[in-house]
Amino acid sequence: MESPFKGKTGLVRIWNAFNYSLAGLRAALQHEDAFRQEVLLAIVLLPIAVLYPHSGVEKALLIACVLLVLIVELLNSAVEAVVDRVSLERHELAKRAKDIGSAAVLLTLINLAAVWGLIFFG
Template sequence: MMSTPPNKPVDQAQDAPKSKHIATSPFKGKTGVRRLINAFGYSLEGFKAAFVHEDAFRQEVFLAIVLIPLAIYLGHSPVEQALLIASVLLVLIVELLNSAIEAAVDHTSTEHHALAKQAKDIGSAAVFIALLIVAVVWGLILFA
């Protein structure tokens, strides 16, 4: 951390960025429709990678294929249907984030390290909580 001598005011202008874009990634050059098309392609690649390489994601997708139509059938109102569906989709979102964390950790190092284990365990705990949300939402709507 940079310190200034006592009684000397800090010149904030000297620390201001030279342009309005701070630490812009060199991969962020596209705008408009091209950016949307690229983002959609990257999303499809992400879904494909997760489906091919992550057993848990694949299992949760198959579960979603069963539960989402069931949610439409069993939900008594649009709000109930939305809650049932959203809870299932939440699991997929959290699993994707967990898989991304695991991939980033494994890319950094395949050696066993306490922080790598901690990152993976925390991601796993997030998936567990998302699954609990499914159980609670479905249980309350269908059995309460």
């Protein structure tokens, strides 16, 4: 059975999707400490990436790594919210899901450090 919220098309669908995305960003900023910390990191790193005299490809890589951290953190937060919605009791599968999401964020942070290190010091 499909969601009753499906069915909008064209510009209405795009507008609604945009507003849902903004609501998701607001929710993450309001409820997720890690996301707020990573946004602060992005606020520091993105201007450096843009202003530092590198090639366009290097700038794109620097920016992409920062945005990837934010994207993966949003997905991790979504998984955690769903797991908590299903049940707050301790369960091995819930722990596994949360730990795997956390590992994904860790890998994106390692990727960020590696790419930035290679471009700036490499």
